[in-house]
Amino acid sequence: MRLSDSPYVDVFAYGMFIAAILLLPLVMDDPFWLNRIAKYLVFGMLGVAIALSWGYAGILNLGQGLFFGIGAYMVAMSLKLQSYTSLQQGSDKPVPDFMLWNAEPGAPTDLCCIVPGSWIWQPFQAQWFGMVMSVVVPVVISYILATAIFRLRVSGVYVAIITLALVLLARLLLIDAQPLTNGFNGLTDLGWLTVAGIEFDPYLTATYYIIAVSLSVVLVLARLLISTRAGLILQSTRDDPKRSRFLGFDVATYQVFFFTVSAAIAGFAGMLYVIAAEFASPSFMDLTFSISMVVWAAVGGRSSLLGACIGAILINTIEASASETELLQESWRAVIGLIFVLVVLYLPRGLAGIGQETVDWIGRKAGISGRSRSGRVTNPSAAE
Amino acid sequence: MANPALIIDGLSVDFGGFKAVDGFSTVIDDGELRVVLGPNGAGKTTMMDLITGNTRSTGGTVTMYGKDITNHAEHEIARAGLGRKFQIPSVFRDLTVFENFEVAVTKQQGVFGNLRFGLRASEKEKLDQIIELTQTSDVIDKRAGDLSHGQMQWLELGMLIAQDSRVILLDEPTAGMTQGETYRTSQIIKALKGQHTIIVVEHDMAFVREIAEKITVMHLGKMLAEGRMDVIENDPKVQDAYLGSGGIH
Amino acid sequence: MADILFIGLSLSSILLLIALGLAITYGAMGVINMAHGELVMIGAYTAVLSGIYLNFNMFVALPLAFFTAAAVGLLIEKLVIRRLYGRIIDTLLATWGVAILLQQAIRLQFGATFFDVTVPGLGPGLQNIDVPSFLNKPFDVAGFTVQPYRTFIIAVTLILAALTWYLFYRTRIGMQVRAIMRNPDMAASCGIDVRRVSALTFAYGSGLAGVAGVLLAGFKTVQPDMGAAVVVDGFLVVVVGGVGSLLGTGLAALLLGQINGIVAVLSNDIVARAVVFGVVIVLIMWRPQGLFSFKNR
Numbered sequence: 001m002r003l004s005d006s007p008y009v010d011v012f013a014y015g016m017f018i019a020a021i022l023l024l025p026l027v028m029d030d031p032f033w034l035n036r037i038a039k040y041l042v043f044g045m046l047g048v049a050i051a052l053s054w055g056y057a058g059i060l061n062l063g064q065g066l067f068f069g070i071g072a073y074m075v076a077m078s079l080k081l082q083s084y085t086s087l088q089q090g091s092d093k094p095v096p097d098f099m100l101w102n103a104e105p106g107a108p109t110d111l112c113c114i115v116p117g118s119w120i121w122q123p124f125q126a127q128w129f130g131m132v133m134s135v136v137v138p139v140v141i142s143y144i145l146a147t148a149i150f151r152l153r154v155s156g157v158y159v160a161i162i163t164l165a166l167v168l169l170a171r172l173l174l175i176d177a178q179p180l181t182n183g184f185n186g187l188t189d190l191g192w193l194t195v196a197g198i199e200f201d202p203y204l205t206a207t208y209y210i211i212a213v214s215l216s217v218v219l220v221l222a223r224l225l226i227s228t229r230a231g232l233i234l235q236s237t238r239d240d241p242k243r244s245r246f247l248g249f250d251v252a253t254y255q256v257f258f259f260t261v262s263a264a265i266a267g268f269a270g271m272l273y274v275i276a277a278e279f280a281s282p283s284f285m286d287l288t289f290s291i292s293m294v295v296w297a298a299v300g301g302r303s304s305l306l307g308a309c310i311g312a313i314l315i316n317t318i319e320a321s322a323s324e325t326e327l328l329q330e331s332w333r334a335v336i337g338l339i340f341v342l343v344v345l346y347l348p349r350g351l352a353g354i355g356q357e358t359v360d361w362i363g364r365k366a367g368i369s370g371r372s373r374s375g376r377v378t379n380p381s382a383a384e
Numbered sequence: 385m386a387n388p389a390l391i392i393d394g395l396s397v398d399f400g401g402f403k404a405v406d407g408f409s410t411v412i413d414d415g416e417l418r419v420v421l422g423p424n425g426a427g428k429t430t431m432m433d434l435i436t437g438n439t440r441s442t443g444g445t446v447t448m449y450g451k452d453i454t455n456h457a458e459h460e461i462a463r464a465g466l467g468r469k470f471q472i473p474s475v476f477r478d479l480t481v482f483e484n485f486e487v488a489v490t491k492q493q494g495v496f497g498n499l500r501f502g503l504r505a506s507e508k509e510k511l512d513q514i515i516e517l518t519q520t521s522d523v524i525d526k527r528a529g530d531l532s533h534g535q536m537q538w539l540e541l542g543m544l545i546a547q548d549s550r551v552i553l554l555d556e557p558t559a560g561m562t563q564g565e566t567y568r569t570s571q572i573i574k575a576l577k578g579q580h581t582i583i584v585v586e587h588d589m590a591f592v593r594e595i596a597e598k599i600t601v602m603h604l605g606k607m608l609a610e611g612r613m614d615v616i617e618n619d620p621k622v623q624d625a626y627l628g629s630g631g632i633h
Numbered sequence: 634m635a636d637i638l639f640i641g642l643s644l645s646s647i648l649l650l651i652a653l654g655l656a657i658t659y660g661a662m663g664v665i666n667m668a669h670g671e672l673v674m675i676g677a678y679t680a681v682l683s684g685i686y687l688n689f690n691m692f693v694a695l696p697l698a699f700f701t702a703a704a705v706g707l708l709i710e711k712l713v714i715r716r717l718y719g720r721i722i723d724t725l726l727a728t729w730g731v732a733i734l735l736q737q738a739i740r741l742q743f744g745a746t747f748f749d750v751t752v753p754g755l756g757p758g759l760q761n762i763d764v765p766s767f768l769n770k771p772f773d774v775a776g777f778t779v780q781p782y783r784t785f786i787i788a789v790t791l792i793l794a795a796l797t798w799y800l801f802y803r804t805r806i807g808m809q810v811r812a813i814m815r816n817p818d819m820a821a822s823c824g825i826d827v828r829r830v831s832a833l834t835f836a837y838g839s840g841l842a843g844v845a846g847v848l849l850a851g852f853k854t855v856q857p858d859m860g861a862a863v864v865v866d867g868f869l870v871v872v873v874g875g876v877g878s879l880l881g882t883g884l885a886a887l888l889l890g891q892i893n894g895i896v897a898v899l900s901n902d903i904v905a906r907a908v909v910f911g912v913v914i915v916l917i918m919w920r921p922q923g924l925f926s927f928k929n930r
Contacts, residue, residue: 005525060722148918157665157721158921161872162914168865169910176903229490230498232479236487239476246436246474247488247547248462257495287865291729298726327747330740330757337733344727345716 003363004356007227013306013355014223018216022209031203038202038211038276040316045215045269046293047312048222048305053262054294055303056226057255058238063163064293066170067138067263069284071270073174073187074137076280077121078130082191094125097189102179115179127194131271138267139260146259150252155241164287171285186281193275202276211272215309218265222305225261234258295336299343301352311351387450389414389551389581394444395434396605404430406605407444412551414449417573417582419592421616422602423626428585429471431602432553436468437461448551463493467549471556473536477529481520481539484528485511488543510546517575518542519568534565541572545580552576554584558591570594601625637898638891639783645890646787649883650845651867652874653793656882657838659871661801661814662831664714665725669867670860671735672702672839676846677855678739681760685753690765691847695789698843705735706839710832718817718831732861739857760855768851786848793841798879800837810834814877869913875923884925889913 003009021041028034046068053059080086086094095109103114111121123129145166149159175183182188193200193207200207225231237244237251244251274280283289293312300311315336322332343350362368390412397405405427412418422428433439435446437458445454453461462468476484489507492498503511515521518538523531528539537557544552557573558566566588573595576582586592592599592613599616601608603625609616616622651673658666666672676698683689683697709731717724741747742755754760768782801807809830812820821827846860853859870889874881889909897905916924 152918154918154921157725158872158917160722160725161868162917164865165869165910165914165917169907169914172903172907172910176901176907225499228499228501229486229492230495232483233487233490233498235479236476236484239478240474242438242458243474243476244487245458246462246468247490247543248459248493249490250457250459250493253495288861294726295729327741330737330746334734334737334741337730337737340730341713341727341734344723344730345713348723 002356002360003368004359009359010223010306014220017306017310018219021212021215024212025205025208031205034205034208035203035276036320037313037317038208039273040313040320041211041215042269042273042276043293043296043312043316044309045218045272046266047297047300047308047310048219049262049265049269050293050297051300051302051305051308052222052226052265053259054297055301055305055308056231056238057234057258057262059255059259060157060160060294061163061259061262062160062287062290062294063165063167064262064266065285065287065290066163066167067142067266068270068273068289069167069170069174069280069282070137070141071134071267072274072280072284073181073270074124074133074267075130075271076187076190076274077124078127079190079193079274079278080187081121081125082127082194083189084191085189096121096182096187098182098185099179117177117180120180134271135264135267138263138270142260142263143256146256147252150255150259153252164290167285167290168287171282174282174285181282184282186279186283188279190274190278190280192278200275202278207276211276214268214272218268219305219309222261222265226305230254230257295340297350299339299350301350301355303349304352307350307352307355314351387414388412389416389449390435390583391447392431392435392444393447395431395441395446396443397430397434397439398442403605405434405441408602408605408607409444410600410607410610412581412583415578415581417577417595417597418584419596419599420583420585420602421587421592421599422608425604426602427605428602429555430605432468432555432583432585435461435553436466459493462547462549465548465550466553467544467547467551468553469537469540469544469555469557471559473533473540475528475531475536475539475543477527479528480525481528481531482511482524484539484543485514485546488546514542514545517545517572534561534568537561537565537569538572541569545576549580551581551583554582554586556585556587558586558588566591567594636778637894640898641891641894642787642887643780643783643890644893645887646783646790647845647849647863648866648870648890649794649886650786650790650848651842651863652870652882652886653790653797654838654841654845655864655867655871656874656879657797657841658835659868660877660879660882661810662834662838663718663721663724663876664835665721665728665868666709666714666838667725667728667864668709668732668735669728669839669842670862670864671732672706672842672860673846673849673863674739674855674857674860675705675735676702676843677762677850677859678754678760678846679843680762680847680850681855682754684762691762691851692765694762694847695844698847699840700843702843702846703836703840706842707832707836709839710835714835715828715832736857736861757857760850762847762850762855764851782851786851789844789848793844794879794883797841801879806830806833869910873913873916873924875925878923878925881923881925885923 024037025034046064050064053061080096081094085097093110095111095114099114099118100109107114112119149162154162174181200210233244233249234254237249237254241251270284296312296315297308299315300309301307319332323329347353388411393409395405395408396403408431420428430439434441437456440455445452447453448464448466451464453464476487489511490498515524518541520535520539520542523535528536531539541557558569561569570591573582596613598611599613600610601616601622608625609619609622655669658664658669679698679701680691680694683694689697713727713731714724717727739755740757742752745752764782768785771778771780801810809820809825812823812825813827813830817827870885871882873889874885892912893905893909896908
C-alpha cells in the first residue's frame, strides 16, 4: 500500500493548497499582482476541467476554449450593458457603443433593432441572466455535442479533432457576427460585477476572494465527484469501455455526464475570468489557448485534479514574471516548449507524479502506510 | 418445465457473403452447464458476439428467460442478466482489483444513482465471498494490469459473479493457463454450477471432461451435434469435422 | 462558373500540398505531428535565406527546402517521435512543444538575438520571396484568364502526389512502409528494419512539408507562426479522407477546397472556412474511419 493512495494525503494536499490561495492576500498587497494571480486561479480551474475529462474520462477535449469563451461572452454581454459606454448613447436604455458604429443610418438607438439580431442582447440587461447563461449555455451545447459524439461511439483522437474543429468554427462565427459581437475586438470597456449594490472592482481583494473561494469549491466538489461510485465507473469506461458495457453500464451516459460537467466548469471559469480581466475576446477560442490548457494540465499531472490546477497557476505565474522584457518572454516560450516535450517523454504523470513519489518515499522512510480503499489488511510482500 | 435460460433460434450473420454463423439453434436450460466445441473458425466466438450484442446478427432470434434480446445494445443485454468473459482477459487495468469488483457489483445503472460514497453492506458481503472464491485477497490493492495472466482471468470471472448474471458466457477461460491454474478455474466454475447458467467455449479436453455435462459441437457456423460427452466422441460427423485437426484430443 | 471551380481547385491544391506530408506522417505512421506546420515554415525560410545569401531562385530552393525540412524531421523523429509510437495523443502533445521550439528558434534567430545580433531573413518580422516574373503574368487561354503561379502550384502538387503514390505502391521501401502501417511487429519479424524505415518515412513526409513552404511563400508573407495556421486544415483533410489512403487525402482536399471556394464566392471567406469546419465535423462523426479508408477487421 503506497502512502500517496491514502485519502488523508489528498485531504492534506487540498487543504494546504486552499489555505495558501486564501491566505495569499495577507502577504501580497500589490493589487496589480493580486489581480493577475486571480486570473491564473481561473486558469487553474480550467486545469481542473481538463484533468476531469482527460485524466478521468480519457476524453481529450481540444476545444475547451469554446466553453470558456461562451462563459466569458455571456457575462461580458451583461457587464457591457452596465458600462458607461453603453449607458451614454443618448437613449434611456443601454446600447453597446460598437453597435452604433455598425448601425444603418436612422436605425433606432434601442437593443430591439439597432442592428439585425440585437434583440438577443435584451435579456442580458439583467446581470444575473448573463451569469446564469455563462454556465447554462456551455452545459446545453456540451450536452448536445457529447450526446452526438458518444452515442455514435466516436472515441480517442477523433473526439479531439472534432472538438478542435468546433472551437475554430465557433470562433469564426463569433468574428463574422461583427455587428453583434464586435468581431475581432471582442467586448471591452465592461462594467464591474455588482452584487447587492456593491461593485467588485477587479483590483479589490474582495474580487480576488470571489475567485479563490470559487476555485476551492470547484476543486473540492470535483474531487468528491470522482471518488463517488459514478466516478469509479467513469474511470472504468476509460480503461475498457467494452467491459463496462458488458457489466451493464451505458458508457455514453457516463461520458456525456462528465464531459458536460467539465464544460460547465470551463464556462464558470470564463465568467470569473471576465470579472477579473474586464474583457472577452475571440482569442479565448484560439486553438493556441485550448491547447495551452492541455499543456498546463499535462505539466501539472493529467490525472490529478490538484496537479493540473497547480500546473496552470505555476506556468502562468512564471510566464507573467518573465514578461518584463520581450526577450525574456520569447525565451520563456521556448523553455515552455522544451519543458512540454520533456514532460510528455519522461514525466507522463507531471508534477503530481513527482509529488506522489516524494510522499511514497517519505512513507517508506518513516514506515507509514496508507489505508487502502478496500479497507483490507493485505500481505505486504504480495502487494509489492 | 421451467422457462429455458436461452433459446437461440436460427441465428445467422453474414459478413459480406461469408456466413460465420449460419442458422444456429439450441436451447439451454436454466442452471445448465453447456460446453461448446468446434474446430478453429467454426463460429464459436462469433456466436457469443451475436448473443451479447457485440455484433449485429442478420437473422434469427435470441431469447433469454422469455425476453427477446436479439440485437439489443450490449449494456441492455448485460442488464437483462447476461455476463461474458472474453478470450483475452478484459479487466480495468488502471483500477485496483478491489475497484474492479466494486464497479462490477454496482446494481444501479445510471450516473445519478451512483453519486454516492463507500460500499453498501450487501455489496460488501458479496465482495467478501467473491474475494474468497477467487483467492484474490493478497492482490486486492494491486493494479489489475499488474496481475499475472491467471489472476487476471480469475478477476474477470469474479467480476461476472459480482455482476450477478443469470447466464454466463465463458470464452476459453483456461487459454494460456498452467495445469494448476486450469484446475483452480474448473473449481471456480464448478462452484458456480447450479446458481448460474453457464456456457463455455473451450479447447482443452481435459478441462472439458472435468466440467462438461452436455456438449454442443459447431462446424462451419452450424450446429453439428449435441449430447453427452461419450455420445459426441463417437459421433462420426464430429470425427469427420475434426479429421483435419487430428480429432478431439 | 469555371473560374469559381478554378479558385476551389487552387485552394484544393494547397490543402493537398500540406496534407500530403501529413498523409504520410499521420496517415501511415499514426503520428499527429503538430510541428508539421513549422516544417512548412522552415521550408519557406529556406527559400528566404537561400535567396538572400546564395541568390538562389525559387526553383533551386524547392529541393533545398525538401532536404532541410527532411533533416529537421529526421531529428524530430530520432529525439522525440521514436519514443512515442503507438501513443497518438502523446505525439500530438510532444510535437506541439516541438512546434513552439521551432517557432522560437526563428524568432530568436537561433539565439543570435541574445547577443544583439540581427540576422537578415530571420527574427519575428515578415519576410517575402520573389516569384520569377514569368509566373506572375496572367495570360488568356480561350478567353479565360489563367494565373500562372496557381497553375504552377497545382502542377507541382500533382507531380508530388504522383511521386508519393509511386513510392508507396511501386517500390520496395513503399511496401515496407505499408507493412509497418498494418502491423509493425509482424513487419519487424519479417526482417524489415522498422526503426530505419519509420525514420526515413517521417523524413520524407517532413520534406514534402518543406516543399509546401516554398510554394506557400510565393503568395503569402513568411513569418514564424505561418505554419500553425495551415496545419489544422491539413489534418482535417487527412482525417476526412481516411487514414492511410492517399487517394482519400486527394479527394478530401478536392472536396473541402471546392466547398471553401464556392461558399467564399456566395458569402465570404470567414463563413466559407466555418462551413468547411462544419462539414468536417459532420463527416468525422458519421465516418470516423474516413471517407475512403480501407477496412480494418
